[in-house]
Amino acid sequence: MLRSLLCCFAFYAVASNVAAGEISIGNDSGTQVFTLRQGTTVVKFSPGAGANAYSIRVDDVEYLRQPESLDKLPGVGFGNPVLYPTPNRVKGAAFEFGGKTVRFQPNAGGNFIHGLVNRHAWQFVRSSSDSTHAAITCAADFGDGTALHSQFPFPHQLYLTVTVREGAVRWTYKVDNTGGTAAVPFGFALHPYFVYQGRRENTYLKIPATHWMESDKQLPSGELVPKDQLDYPLGEFMSLEGTRFDDVFWGMKPDQPTVIxxxxxxxxxxxxxxxxxxxxxxxxxxRPYFGVESQTCSTDAHNLHAAGKTREAHLQICQPGQTLSGWVEYRFGE
Structure with a gap:
């Protein structure tokens, strides 16, 4: 009964914003879609399909790869999937932390890739809007007895808020371990499928990292290679023509954004x-799309951390009684 009342309240809260033309609810191929609009910036977001903000249109230009129908959206293939608690690959589909061995079902050769929440049906929490923004918050429950906890046995809650402003979209995560009794080791990342606008040869990318991470079959060794030892201009604009990156970079800082x-x-x-x-x-x-994935940690961070490469891994650890949060923002302009 309480759940029903909460759901009714959630739908009423969203519906009340529709009159302002900022948040609306629809259904596509059986998938619930929230449309968040602020000026000429329009985002389509589906909590039930992995909390994927799968469409971003600015001035009527689409920036993300779209599925033919939304029944294909869950997982990693379209839009901007969320990767958590293990961004990208986990070597051998297993890691050890705090005396526990965690094993996943391999889904990339003998490895595990892209975390647990991109196919999960997240729960709507709240919405808000005013003259400057439109926002949706949803949650993924890793509490005892949940399906997520059975795969990642560290009880906690993960919250995600997507906020749309004119010319900008922000993802804010919060890992809530205030009721927990053990530390939660995690990484958070976004996996956007940006589509080319114009020719690939005239698409340039600036990666403001200080190092490239040495890797074998997309699994970093933990060795950091300085940018002055690379044969491409890391930290400067470079054309994506002829590149075949599938690489991890290290040394990102808040005051030095990536630019496409x-x-x-x-x-x-x-x-x-x-x-x-x-x-x-x-x-x-x-392909006609590419990825620029902001991550709080390295690929295979749990195993690098266990091997003593804590700086290189940058595994996030949320202690009992603690919350940890962060954000990524895409800004669109000329």
Whole structure:
């Protein structure tokens, strides 16, 4: 009964904002969709399909890869999936922490990839809007007895708020371990599928990292290679033509954002993030889209941490009674 009342209240709260033209609810292929609008910036967001903000349109230009139908949205393939608690690969689909061995079902050869929440049906928590923003908050429950806890046995709550402002979209996460009795080891990341605007050769990317992480089959060794030892201009704008990145970069700082420059059409995306986001994964396959993934930790961070490479891994650890949070923001302009 309480759950029903809460759901009714949630729907009423959202519906009350529809009159302002800022938040509305729809349904596509059986998937509930929240549309958040602020000026010419429109985001479509589906909590039930992995909390994926799968469409970002600014001035009527779409920036993310779209599925043919929303029944294909859950998982990692379209829009901007959330990667948690293990961004990208976990070597051998297992890690040890705090005396526990955690094993996942391998889904990338013998490894595990992209975490647990991108197919999870997140729960709506609240919405808000005014003359400057529209926002939705949802939650993924890792409490005792939940399906998520059975795969990642560290009881806690994960909250995600997507906030839309004119020309900007922000994701804010909060890991809540205030009721827990054990530390929660995690990483948080976004996996956007940016589509090219114009020609690939005239799409430029600036990665303001200080180091590249040496890796074998997309699994970092923990060895950091300074940018002056690389054969491409890390930290400067470079064309994505001819690149085949699937790499982890280290040394990101809040005052040095990543920038995508679509020079054919005079558009830019500036990717800013809070200080927790020390790593960036760049993926440039031979396809009409590419990835620039802001991460709070390295790929395979749990195993690197266990091997003593704590600085390189930057595994986030939320202690009992604690909350940890951070944010990523995409800013769209010329």
């Amino acid at each position: 420059d679509y020079r054919d059409v005079n558009r830019k995306i500036t990717i800013a993030a809070s200080e927790a986001f020390t790593h960036l994964v760049v993926w440039t396959p031979d």
